[in-house]
Amino acid sequence: MPPRDDPMWRAAEAALTARMALRPNEGRAKNVILFIGDGMGVSTITAIRIFDGQSRGNPGEENALSFERFPYTALVKTYNVNAQVPDSAGTASAIMTGLKTNRGVIDMAASREVATCGDPADGVLPSLAERAAAGGRAIGVVTTARLTHATPATVYAHSPSREWEADVDLSAEARENGCTDIAAQLIAFSHGEGVNVAMGGGRANFLPREKGGRRGDGRDLVAAWRAHHADAQTVTTAGELAAIDPASTHHLLGLFADSHMAYEAKRGDDQPSLAEMTRRAIDILAQDDDGFFLMVEGGRIDHAHHAGRAALALRDGQAFADAVTAALARVNLDETLIIVTADHSHVFTIAGYPARGNPILGLARGLDEHGHPTGKPLLGADGKPYTTLGYWDGPGALAGERPDLDEKTVTALDYRQQAAVPLHSETHGGEDVAAFAVGPWAHLVGGVMEQNLLYHVMARAMALR
Numbered sequence: 408m409p410p411r412d413d414p415m416w417r418a419a420e421a422a423l424t425a426r427m428a429l430r431p432n433e434g435r436a437k438n439v440i441l442f443i444g445d446g447m448g449v450s451t452i453t454a455i456r457i458f459d460g461q462s463r464g465n466p467g468e469e470n471a472l473s474f475e476r477f478p479y480t481a482l483v484k485t486y487n488v489n490a491q492v493p494d495s496a497g498t499a500s501a502i503m504t505g506l507k508t509n510r511g512v513i514d515m516a517a518s519r520e521v522a523t524c525g526d527p528a529d530g531v532l533p534s535l536a537e538r539a540a541a542g543g544r545a546i547g548v549v550t551t552a553r554l555t556h557a558t559p560a561t562v563y564a565h566s567p568s569r570e571w572e573a574d575v576d577l578s579a580e581a582r583e584n585g586c587t588d589i590a591a592q593l594i595a596f597s598h599g600e601g602v603n604v605a606m607g608g609g610r611a612n613f614l615p616r617e618k619g620g621r622r623g624d625g626r627d628l629v630a631a632w633r634a635h636h637a638d639a640q641t642v643t644t645a646g647e648l649a650a651i652d653p654a655s656t657h658h659l660l661g662l663f664a665d666s667h668m669a670y671e672a673k674r675g676d677d678q679p680s681l682a683e684m685t686r687r688a689i690d691i692l693a694q695d696d697d698g699f700f701l702m703v704e705g706g707r708i709d710h711a712h713h714a715g716r717a718a719l720a721l722r723d724g725q726a727f728a729d730a731v732t733a734a735l736a737r738v739n740l741d742e743t744l745i746i747v748t749a750d751h752s753h754v755f756t757i758a759g760y761p762a763r764g765n766p767i768l769g770l771a772r773g774l775d776e777h778g779h780p781t782g783k784p785l786l787g788a789d790g791k792p793y794t795t796l797g798y799w800d801g802p803g804a805l806a807g808e809r810p811d812l813d814e815k816t817v818t819a820l821d822y823r824q825q826a827a828v829p830l831h832s833e834t835h836g837g838e839d840v841a842a843f844a845v846g847p848w849a850h851l852v853g854g855v856m857e858q859n860l861l862y863h864v865m866a867r868a869m870a871l872r
């Protein structure tokens with residue numbers, strides 16, 4: 408007899424019944440929310456899932472993050488036109504324009520040379536946000552990184568270089584030929600009603616040096632934003648954000664840090680969480696009867712990985728999953744397509760045969776020959792313990808002998824997991840990432856997809872002309 412009374416069996420049967428009841432929604436998507444966990448590869452999702460479960464007192468492996476309950480998933484091929492291992496600019500451009508392009512480029516064709524302005528109009532690829540805005544939808548972009556950073560920039564800007572965030576970053580050639588910086592393009596976005604909601608860090612790129620910013624052209628883009636939209640509001644703290652009245656706000660610029668916002672694990676009360684920004688953005692955008700397009704980026708999962716600090720990455724990943732939960736509580740999934748994906752992966756691993764429920768940030772502790780947990784750290788060939796989490800390359804690489812590790816050291820927030828190849832910054836990974844989808848036309852997200860196909864799914868769901 409099959410073990411039908413086993414809870415694991417019953418859970419599997421319930422999951423099967425739910426899958427058999429799935430029916431594709433072929434209605435028009437009034438709204439689309441695109442969540443991008445920057446650098447949130449599959450191993451990162453697994454580690455966030457376990458971390459999140461363990462933070463609630465469970466073993467963790469059985470946990471499911473908010474977006475892991477979505478009915479449709481795909482693997483996504485992330486390579487750029489000129490790169491086997493991609494960057495955030497090329498990958499987000501693929502998702503936002505429908506064509507893959509080169510590494511380092513914001514919404515411009517691969518036929519162009521990177522970081523050369525030439526003719527600024529040459530190879531400009533219209534973005535999904537531009538098309539959605541032209542069709543009457545409200546536009547929002549929310550990130551924990553600088554608003555001018557590569558991922559959010561693909562919503563509203565076109566630039567041969569992701570580095571041209573403020574005017575002082577432009578090359579002499581770019582200036583001469585009339586290319587403009589990314590911050591200036593956010594303010595100048597002229598499709599539809601312009602960008603309705605923009606929140607994140609990067610304030611210094613919007614202010615002149617005289618006002619504590621980085622700009623050399625004397626322009627105060629925050630003031631320009633207010634002048635551009637009659638009803639515009641600007642906020643710089645979580646308290647100010649909480650105090651706005653969404654019903655009377657149609658344009659909101661929130662700049663909560665000079666550069667990137669804080670890691671979630673180090674965030675003070677002055678900065679809003681990604682979930683809070685997401686809630687406010689939806690409250691404002693949902694007032695548009697034509698619907699909205701919103702990109703929400705968990706921008707610093709990537710930065711924590713580059714620093715080789717897994718604890719910070721997992722905490723930011725958990726906050727990213729919370730932002731998805733916040734969105735799910737606010738939208739009608741009959742008319743809202745939500746896609747959750749990553750732009751690219753990282754060289755981040757979960758390894759070494761730890762027992763079920765072993766603390767994900769801790770030393771790997773294994774099983775005895777009878778399958779019982781030993782409670783003792785597993786040892787490398789050098790006789791020393793190791794952690795479950797690690798990186799192939801990055802600042803955690805060691806010269807010579809490995810140090811003896813203890814639990815307290817490896818579970819500290821700023822601990823750098825060990826790595827093999829020494830690099831100042833840990834690198835992206837080239838394997839596929841996952842995409843999760845729910846809502847109208849979510850069933851088009853499936854199989855192994857080229858990354859630029861995500862654009863076509865969103866455009867089809869919105870019935871963009």
Ligand SMILES: [Mg+2]
Nearest residue numbers: 445495558706
């Ligand atoms: Mg990013």
Ligand SMILES: [Zn+2]
Nearest residue numbers: 446709713835
């Ligand atoms: Zn990165």
